[in-house]
Amino acid sequence: MADLLTLDDLDLASLSGTRVFVRVDFNVPISDDHRVMDATRLEEALPTIRELAGAGAIVILASHLGRPKGKRDALYSLRPVAAELDRLLGKGVRFAGDCVGEEAEAVIREMGPGEVVLLENLRFHAAEEKNEPAFAEQLAALAEAYAGDAFGAAHRAHASVVGVPERLPRKAAGRLMAREVEALGRLLGEPERPFAALLGGAKIEGKIDTLENLLPRLDLLLLGGGMANTFLAALGFDLGASLFEPDRLDVARDILARARARGTEVLLPRDLVVTDDLENPQRTITVAPERVPAGMKAVDVGAETRKAFAAAVGRARTLFWNGPLGVFEKPPFDAGTREMAQALAACPGFSVIGGGETVAAVKQAGVADKIGHVSTGGGASLEFLAGRTLPGVAVLEKGR
Ligand code: 3PG
Ligand code: MG
Numbered sequence: 276m277a278d279l280l281t282l283d284d285l286d287l288a289s290l291s292g293t294r295v296f297v298r299v300d301f302n303v304p305i306s307d308d309h310r311v312m313d314a315t316r317l318e319e320a321l322p323t324i325r326e327l328a329g330a331g332a333i334v335i336l337a338s339h340l341g342r343p344k345g346k347r348d349a350l351y352s353l354r355p356v357a358a359e360l361d362r363l364l365g366k367g368v369r370f371a372g373d374c375v376g377e378e379a380e381a382v383i384r385e386m387g388p389g390e391v392v393l394l395e396n397l398r399f400h401a402a403e404e405k406n407e408p409a410f411a412e413q414l415a416a417l418a419e420a421y422a423g424d425a426f427g428a429a430h431r432a433h434a435s436v437v438g439v440p441e442r443l444p445r446k447a448a449g450r451l452m453a454r455e456v457e458a459l460g461r462l463l464g465e466p467e468r469p470f471a472a473l474l475g476g477a478k479i480e481g482k483i484d485t486l487e488n489l490l491p492r493l494d495l496l497l498l499g500g501g502m503a504n505t506f507l508a509a510l511g512f513d514l515g516a517s518l519f520e521p522d523r524l525d526v527a528r529d530i531l532a533r534a535r536a537r538g539t540e541v542l543l544p545r546d547l548v549v550t551d552d553l554e555n556p557q558r559t560i561t562v563a564p565e566r567v568p569a570g571m572k573a574v575d576v577g578a579e580t581r582k583a584f585a586a587a588v589g590r591a592r593t594l595f596w597n598g599p600l601g602v603f604e605k606p607p608f609d610a611g612t613r614e615m616a617q618a619l620a621a622c623p624g625f626s627v628i629g630g631g632e633t634v635a636a637v638k639q640a641g642v643a644d645k646i647g648h649v650s651t652g653g654g655a656s657l658e659f660l661a662g663r664t665l666p667g668v669a670v671l672e673k674g675r
Contacts, residue, residue, distance in 0.1 A: 278673045279456060280447040282326060285420060291331030292388050296418035297323065297449065298435045298667075300427035300651060301338035301356045301393075304631075311359040315634060316427065316651050321363060323424045323449035324391060328366075331388035335418055336360075337374055337397055337435050339428065345401025357393040368393055374400070375413040383417060403434045411438025424449025426456070427652040429667030430659075436667040448671040451651065456668055458627055458648035459659045466593035467624060468494055473588065473615065475500030476598025476630070479523045481654075484661035485597075486530060495591060496534060497542045497584050499576050499600030499611065506531065506543055507564050515549065515567040542587055546577030548611070553602065575601030576611040585618035592624035597657060599632045609636070616640035629656035 285295075299320045304312040311317070327334050343351040354370055361368040367390070371382040374394035382392055397403040402410030411434040415421075421443040423429070428436055429452070440446045448456070462470075472489050474482060479502045490496070498506055504519035509527035534541045543564075549571040550559040561577040562568070576584070588594060600615055602608040613636055619626055620642035628637055629650035637643050650656040659665055669675070 279453055279668070279671050280673055281453050282323065282422065282447050282450065285422070285445060285447045287326065287330040290327065290420070293332050293420055294335060294383065294418040295327055295332045295420045295422055296335050296337060296414065296439060296443070297327065297422045298425045298428070298439070299336050299338050299449075300425035301336075301353060301360075302340050302427065303356065305340070305355055309355040311356055313631070313635060313638075314359055314363065315638070315649070317356070317360055317363055319451050319651050320424055320449070323422060323451060324364065326450065327422065328389045328391055332420075333383065333386045333388065334391040335383060336391065336393045337414070338393070338425065339398040339403070339433075339435075340396050341398070343396060343398050345398065345404070347399045351396050351398070353393055353396050360391075360393060364391065366391070371395060375410065375417070379417060397433070397435050404431070406432055406434045406438045408438065410434050411442060415439045415442035418443065420445035422447055422449045423667055423671050424451045425667065426452050426650070427655050429652070429665040430655045430663070432666040437670045440670045446671060448668075452668070452671065454648070455650055455652060455656075456659075459650065459656055461625065462593065462595055462627060462660060463488075463492070463662070466492065468593065469591050470593040471495035471497060471587060471591035471595075473497040473499070473584070473594065473596040474502065474598055475600045475612070476632075477501035477518070479505050479520055479526060482597070482657060483526060484663070485657045488662040489595070489660060490530065490533060490539065491537065493539050495540050495542070495587055497587055499544060499580070499584070499615075500598055502598070503544050503576075504573055510543075512564045513567065514547075514564065514573060515569050515571045517547075517549070517567065517573040540587075542583060544573075544576045544580045545583060546579045547573040548575035548577055548601065548608065550574050550608075553605065574605070574608040581611055581614045581618075584615060585621075588615070588618045588622050591622055591626075594619070594622050594624060594626040595660065596626070596628045597630045597633055597653075599636060603632050603636060612636045613640055616642055620645040629653060
C-alpha cells in the first residue's frame with residue numbers, strides 16, 4: 276500500500292495564519308429536536324482539528340450531512356453539528372451558512388490563527404457530488420492547504436474529497452484518515468491468525484466484494500443478521516416469512532463451497548429468534564433454522580448461536596466485524612448484537628469494527644475502548660476491504 280502524506284508533511288510549524296480546508300465526515304444522526312445523537316465522528320476528528328488549530332492554522336471544516344440532493348434543506352443543516360463540536364472542542368466554533376460564495380468568504384476573512392469554522396452542508400450544491408470543476412475551484416479558493424480526514428466519505432469521488440486536493444498541492448491525510456488506512460490495511464496485510472470476520476446486516480448485497488476479497492485470508496467466517504438468512508436458504512432451510520435475497524442464493528452457495536474448499540470454518544446461526552410481527556410482536560420464540568413456523572420471521576440470533584459465536588470470537592487473533600446480527604434498531608431484537616459486542620471485549624487479538632450500528636452497539640455495551648480500531652467508515656471500510664482504491668485516499672498518497 277502506498278504511503279499517505281500526513282500532517283507532518285504539511286510542516287505544522289509553518290502553518291500559522293494559513294487557511295487549511297479540512298474535509299471531515301460529520302454525517303451524523305440528528306434528532307428531531309436538532310441534536311447530534313452520536314458524536315463519534317466528531318470526536319474522532321478532534322485530533323486533526325486540535326493539531327491544526329494548535330499550529331495556528333485557520334481551520335475550515337467542510338462536510339456533507341445526509342443526502343439533500345443538491346437542495347438547501349433545513350433538515351440537513353450542519354448548524355447543530357457546529358454547536359456540538361463547539362462543546363467538544365471547548366472553544367468557539369464559527370458557522371458559515373454556505374460552503375462557498377460571499378457567506379463563506381466573509382466568515383473566513385474575519386478569522387485569526389487557531390480559529391475554527393464549520394461550513395454548511397456541501398451537498399446543498401449538486402456540484403459537490405458531480406465533482407464539477409467550477410465548484411471544486413470555488414472551494415479550493417477558500418484555502419491554501421488541504422487536509423483529508425473524511426475516511427467515511429473517501430469512497431465518494433466528490434468535489435471536496437478529490438477535486439479540492441487535486442487543486443491544492445499542499446495537502447495531507449488527517450490523523451483519522453491515516454489511522455483508518457493503517458488499521459484496515461493491517462487486515463489486508465499479514466493479519467495474525469486465526470483471522471475471523473463477523474458479518475451481519477440486512478443484505479449480502481453491498482458486501483459481496485468484501486466477502487470475496489476477505490475469504491481467501493480468513494480462518495473463520497461468522498454470518499448473522501438478514502444476510503445469514505440467504506445462506507441458510509441456500510442450504511435449503513425454509514425460513515418462513517424471514518427476509519432473504521432469493522437472487523443471491525447462488526452467490527451464497529458459491530461462497531460456502533469455496534470456504535469449504537480452502538478449509539475456512541463458516542458459522543451460521545444454529546437458532547433464530549423469530550416473531551410473528553416486527554412492528555407489534557405478539558409471539559416471539561427461539562427455534563432451530565429447520566423449525567421456523569410459517570408466517571414467522573427471523574429477527575435475531577438465538578442463545579446457542581450467541582454462545583458459539585462468542586467462543587469463535589474468543590479464539591480469533593484478528594477480527595473484523597460489520598453489521599448487526601438482528602433487527603438492532605428494534606429492542607429486544609438487539610440482544611444478539613449487544614452480546615456479540617460484549618464478546619468482542621474478550622477477543623484477545625486485534626479487532627476492527629465498522630458501520631454505524633456496529634459502532635453504536637459496541638459503544639452501548641461500553642466496550643469501545645477494548646476494540647483495536649473503531650472505523651468511522653461504513654461503506655468506505657467495506658470498499659477498502661474489498662480491495663478497492665478509494666479516491667479520497669489515493670489523492671493523498673505520496674508522489675501524486
Ligand atoms: C456514510 O455515512 O456512509 C458516509 O458519510 C457517506 O455517506 P453517503 O453514503 O451518503 O455518501
Ligand atoms: Mg452510506
